[in-house]
Amino acid sequence: METELSRQLGIEHAIFGFTPFPAVAAAISRAGGFGVLGAVRYTAPEDLRRDLDWMQEHTGGMPYGLDVVMPAKKVEGVSEADVEAMIPETHRTFVTDTLARHGVPELAEGEASGWRITGWMEQVARSQLDVAFDYPVGLLANALGPPPADVVARAHDHGVLVAALAGSAAHARRHAEAGIDVVVAQGYEAGGHTGEIASMVLTPEVVEAVDPLPVLAAGGIGSGRQIAAGLALGAQGVWLGSLWLTTTEATLGSRALTAKLLAAGSGDTVRSRALTGKPARQLRTAWTDAWDDPAGPGTLPMPLQGLLVAEAVSRIQRYEVEALLGTPVGQIVGRMNSERSVREVFDDLTRGFEEAVTRINRIAGRSTS
Amino acid sequence: METELSRQLGIEHAIFGFTPFPAVAAAISRAGGFGVLGAVRYTAPEDLRRDLDWMQEHTGGMPYGLDVVMPAKKVEGVSEADVEAMIPETHRTFVTDTLARHGVPELAEGEASGWRITGWMEQVARSQLDVAFDYPVGLLANALGPPPADVVARAHDHGVLVAALAGSAAHARRHAEAGIDVVVAQGYEAGGHTGEIASMVLTPEVVEAVDPLPVLAAGGIGSGRQIAAGLALGAQGVWLGSLWLTTTEATLGSRALTAKLLAAGSGDTVRSRALTGKPARQLRTAWTDAWDDPAGPGTLPMPLQGLLVAEAVSRIQRYEVEALLGTPVGQIVGRMNSERSVREVFDDLTRGFEEAVTRINRIAGRSTS
Numbered sequence: 042m043e044t045e046l047s048r049q050l051g052i053e054h055a056i057f058g059f060t061p062f063p064a065v066a067a068a069i070s071r072a073g074g075f076g077v078l079g080a081v082r083y084t085a086p087e088d089l090r091r092d093l094d095w096m097q098e099h100t101g102g103m104p105y106g107l108d109v110v111m112p113a114k115k116v117e118g119v120s121e122a123d124v125e126a127m128i129p130e131t132h133r134t135f136v137t138d139t140l141a142r143h144g145v146p147e148l149a150e151g152e153a154s155g156w157r158i159t160g161w162m163e164q165v166a167r168s169q170l171d172v173a174f175d176y177p178v179g180l181l182a183n184a185l186g187p188p189p190a191d192v193v194a195r196a197h198d199h200g201v202l203v204a205a206l207a208g209s210a211a212h213a214r215r216h217a218e219a220g221i222d223v224v225v226a227q228g229y230e231a232g233g234h235t236g237e238i239a240s241m242v243l244t245p246e247v248v249e250a251v252d253p254l255p256v257l258a259a260g261g262i263g264s265g266r267q268i269a270a271g272l273a274l275g276a277q278g279v280w281l282g283s284l285w286l287t288t289t290e291a292t293l294g295s296r297a298l299t300a301k302l303l304a305a306g307s308g309d310t311v312r313s314r315a316l317t318g319k320p321a322r323q324l325r326t327a328w329t330d331a332w333d334d335p336a337g338p339g340t341l342p343m344p345l346q347g348l349l350v351a352e353a354v355s356r357i358q359r360y361e362v363e364a365l366l367g368t369p370v371g372q373i374v375g376r377m378n379s380e381r382s383v384r385e386v387f388d389d390l391t392r393g394f395e396e397a398v399t400r401i402n403r404i405a406g407r408s409t410s
Numbered sequence: 411m412e413t414e415l416s417r418q419l420g421i422e423h424a425i426f427g428f429t430p431f432p433a434v435a436a437a438i439s440r441a442g443g444f445g446v447l448g449a450v451r452y453t454a455p456e457d458l459r460r461d462l463d464w465m466q467e468h469t470g471g472m473p474y475g476l477d478v479v480m481p482a483k484k485v486e487g488v489s490e491a492d493v494e495a496m497i498p499e500t501h502r503t504f505v506t507d508t509l510a511r512h513g514v515p516e517l518a519e520g521e522a523s524g525w526r527i528t529g530w531m532e533q534v535a536r537s538q539l540d541v542a543f544d545y546p547v548g549l550l551a552n553a554l555g556p557p558p559a560d561v562v563a564r565a566h567d568h569g570v571l572v573a574a575l576a577g578s579a580a581h582a583r584r585h586a587e588a589g590i591d592v593v594v595a596q597g598y599e600a601g602g603h604t605g606e607i608a609s610m611v612l613t614p615e616v617v618e619a620v621d622p623l624p625v626l627a628a629g630g631i632g633s634g635r636q637i638a639a640g641l642a643l644g645a646q647g648v649w650l651g652s653l654w655l656t657t658t659e660a661t662l663g664s665r666a667l668t669a670k671l672l673a674a675g676s677g678d679t680v681r682s683r684a685l686t687g688k689p690a691r692q693l694r695t696a697w698t699d700a701w702d703d704p705a706g707p708g709t710l711p712m713p714l715q716g717l718l719v720a721e722a723v724s725r726i727q728r729y730e731v732e733a734l735l736g737t738p739v740g741q742i743v744g745r746m747n748s749e750r751s752v753r754e755v756f757d758d759l760t761r762g763f764e765e766a767v768t769r770i771n772r773i774a775g776r777s778t779s
Contacts, residue, residue: 042773043773043775044773054772080458106760123486157563163479181752207676209676210675210676210744219486228608228610229598229599229608230598230608230610230611232608236677237597237628237677238599238676238677238741239597239598239608239609239610239629239741240608240609240610240641241597241599241608241609241610241630241631241636242599242630242636242740242741242742242744242745243676244632245635245636246466246676246744246745259625260608261610261611262610264614266614266642266643266644267611267614267643269639269642269643270610270638270639270640270642270643271610271639272769272770272773273638273639273642273766273767273769273770274635274636274638275635275636275766275769282434292647304744306579307578307579307607307612307615308578308605308606308607309612318765335704348550350498366503366684371611372504372607372608372611373611375579375611375615376611395774396772397642397644398642398770398776400642400740400775401638401641401642401767401770402767402771402778404411404412404413404424405411406763407767407771408778409771409776409777409778
């Protein structure tokens, strides 16, 4: 599965796998794809350094990438405390009440509260980059629009390609103007932050909008048939995030959550602002229902919502409170029905792709060799 | 573009075109596809007979189909007046006020009020069928779940295949159990009634759910690349509705509406209950905004909403009130940017499909002949 972009990056298959788990990212790269490690949870640069050292040892010399979260617009002189102070008391009470109603215990003293707003702040992302450029990272992806111009320039100086996610052709055009190299067209059906346009429509729109820049199709891809579809739509590769969450290498840290993912159907996700304040697809739970309920206080804008719910999300995960337990995941969750190794999943993808190509050639009346 | 289903129906390309306009349906069939005439607006059987006579003369002997709207569940002894009586006065006032705010004139006496609930009632659909079976219709599609068992049996007696739209794998399984022959997997991005699951995820799910029944991919398809994607997902053909609305053969009856369609981007539709009471994708307008506004009275369930707004919709169309003027259409509207003949559009589709197949073979490292 070879495209101009896969050749440029030196990978066998144009399959990009986004994951927060180094073991998954390394296994994707070893299998012939391109593992992209999500860096949002590394608030301490030394933690990222430790995991990139590990990646170096476990990717067998195959290329991999890093995904950071860096807003293009700088917010000067705003501390986490300043942001905390902007959260209305009604919303804090709603969190407390919702957790109490479901009997969610408090964290023990000293237990980390997991996801923090700090991972989303520019100084943290910049300290991540200081580490990243010490490693042979092949691609730097940014989940929040294009990174700042100096970061793009710095990446290019290091020979690192820069990718950015886009939910519309207009976003993608802005990315292209900012000098990024690869656009990830993130469809409505994708896990995490998504727009309203489904992959079937979005991918070719973005391909045409930024031509000749390479585009990766993201959202709804979890089988070889879907990879063939994404490539048929004009993409130079596919970007898969959700599918790896139920691989044996993934360390979600909650058996109950893994069980929920394995049991969920494609209709069991919702695009909700509950997690970050922007619409992000995730498992639908009593927690997202509470936030999406018109009778409730509603969500706060980013980054307030993320800060507001950070500790609550940690508590829900720590105590595995079934009804509230969720995670960002795409509609492809309906296909995630067994725990398999990254290698098995990957081989299934490439085999399925070959079968899909054979089938479409039969439909087109072509014989292939 | 040949599949088992296209061979069975005797068509050259597995492209199914749904349209309310006989001239469009006939042109699709003449171009080598399968035109499917939407029958919902034929409340008088003689009108349908007139247009099917016309189809016979203008399809050049090529096969075509008919789409009816027939609920599987029968509602006995309920008249239109009974249904009218169930509409709350607050909702009638909201319609009157919204029209007044936008200065929409009344219809002149005797002017038809367009779409009526009667087209959705079983006795009308049955009278349509009495006409349809006098013609060599190749496929009978039903937009509201599977048709009643006796209708399926009657179609099969006439050698007519029966198709039904499905927005989820569960729907599709019910259709299969009801003995239908073809499932149209209607993705989130499609125009008209849709579910939440996008085509990229829905199509293969439905294909696997009803295997070996043939599935048509619907939603988001308006180019050869998208046809290739739909077929790569396992479909035996594609089902396109929106794309034909801006063909030169289409008789929308409003230049202003055609202009709106040509100008709209993929982000200019909304999945709203404003038209029928069930979520249907359509152009986003001040009319849909009013109904979707949490401050408004909200929509009524089907069929009340359709009955409530029928006259209003006619008035909006009759007087081409720009801000309110809309129509069911999918996200593919972003690609409908010029008025071309059905033949031009169709040739573009088949040429684009061939290019997409060539490209995917290059990616797969296959040479074809």
